[in-house]
Amino acid sequence: MAVLKVKFNQKKRVKLAQGLWLMNWFSVFAGIVVFTMGLFLKIELRKRSEMMDNAESHFVPNSLILVGLLSCAFNAFSGKICYDSLDPTKFAKWKVLLKPYLVLCFFFNTGIFFVALICILMRGSLDSTLDNGLKNGMKFYRDTDTPGRCFMKKTIDMLQIEFKCCGNNGFRDWFEIQWISNRYLDFGSKEVKDRIKSNVDGRYLVDGVPFSCCNPNSPRPCIQYQVTNNSAHYSYDYQTEELNLWTRGCREALVNYYSSMMSSMSIVVLLVWLFEMAVMVGLRLLHTSLESIANPEDPECESEGWVLEHSLKDTFKSTLETLKKIGKFNQVEAGAEGTEGEEGGKTQTIATVS
Structure with a gap:
């Protein structure tokens, strides 16, 4: 039994394509917002990079920047597909690419979800990074004449004034x-x-x-x-x-500052993820509804669209069977190559004896 099976006529298909086109361009704007958030967070972390023990804290802003760029690219491409779906001749060239594209969308949306989780769970790593970084920074506070550390005093003084804190823990x-x-x-x-x-x-x-x-x-x-x-x-x-x-210690102040910032960003990323999932489901319905048209010469006839052709359980089983077949095929190929190698070795040995 198909999952989320919907009947469509010509009018519904056109409305779905137009709605998806608008949603995709809204997602492009959302991707720009995520990219801007990642860039802002990266700049904020770089401001105090001298008090960071390592570069692991930049994983979150780098991920946000990448997600934002990919979101713009994916949704611009998806918007083009939805626009061309209104014209059967233009849509014909996209049919071959739609299935691989939907698979890529699934993995991309999974990546967005994990980035949102990382934004929430980054507090522990950030805490240890700032703890070690602030300790080292305070040791170099007096080295105003040492190259590379001349501005450490100013950096720490401005930090303590801005965040109303003192020392690492106090x-x-x-x-x-x-x-x-x-x-x-x-x-x-x-x-x-x-x-x-x-x-x-x-x-x-x-x-x-x-x-x-x-x-x-x-x-x-x-x-x-x-x-x-x-x-x-x-x-x-x-x-x-x-x-x-x-x-209050500066470590606590900075952790609270960055944690609240990343928590807000995680909420935005989760909203983007939900919107992207809606776009992916809509695109799948549009794809299947156009594929299932009984008479292509009559575009006004009714058709059916679905997210999964079979139930979730059957789809999972068929996917496992496909993966097993691919694994067996690779084993057979490897075995065949090994047999050919053995036969070649035996032939060479017989020829040497002769």
């Missing part, structure tokens, strides 16, 4: 690294010498943070040095008082 991350360059340290000072000698790695560590961690909404002047020293500031207790620093 402001205490700055206590564990030397973020002040040696060129601004007086190595003749006893305090500097003591701090450098106080740890094994010989780093100048302070309980302070860069100015970009300060929260301008706080009524109190920013306390960015000796953050954990209550006696260094009047009427101050860092454990009970609300600090005038950003308490």
Whole structure:
């Protein structure tokens, strides 16, 4: 029994072809939107590529760009087929290509669905990428004179100001690294010498943070040095008082920013996928309804269209049988080649003995 079997007359076929033509050009526009989203996401990731541990995060925008381009190409081609289907002489040249094209559409739509899922599931990978990238970036904060790292300080400062965050997981991350360059340290000072000698790695560590961690909404002047020293500031207790620093880590801020962006994009891609599936089903109905016309010389006669000629179960079985036949055919060919090789070897051996 055919799946989604529909009866058509000439008027219904024309309406279906015209509707599909409009839907295909709408899908071209949707493909441009997906392409633009992928390009925007790629630019946003490149802005902070110095704080990304690897290039895996660019898989999503690259996939969106590819899906957008393919969607434009597929739907423009499909729109041409639907337009030519109104003229039997023009449609005749597309009959041979329609079945392979519909198979390609099926795999393409499957790819769109997986891209939408990847957009949703990318949070975990993005979290680890930003965690490692921000740690390395903070280590190079002080290297303003090192080629290739001159702008790392500016990048991190602008990041902390823009996203209202501090450090990787919080402001205490700055206590564990030397973020002040040696060129601004007086190595003749006893305090500097003591701090450098106080740890094994010989780093100048302070309980302070860069100015970009300060929260301008706080009524109190920013306390960015000796953050954990209550006696260094009047009427101050860092454990009970609300600090005038950003308490949220930049990793959390960036993950939330990119995750919300990719979640929105996944919804758009899913809508595009549903629309593409509708176009594919409509094109299949148009194809079968035109193929099943009993009298081609009478275009106004009725015909039947369907998505699958047999039931889903029978179609699945026939597909498996076809694949098995192809596998057996390949085995027979391989066996025949091996037999020919053996016979050739025996002939050569007999000839040598003679």
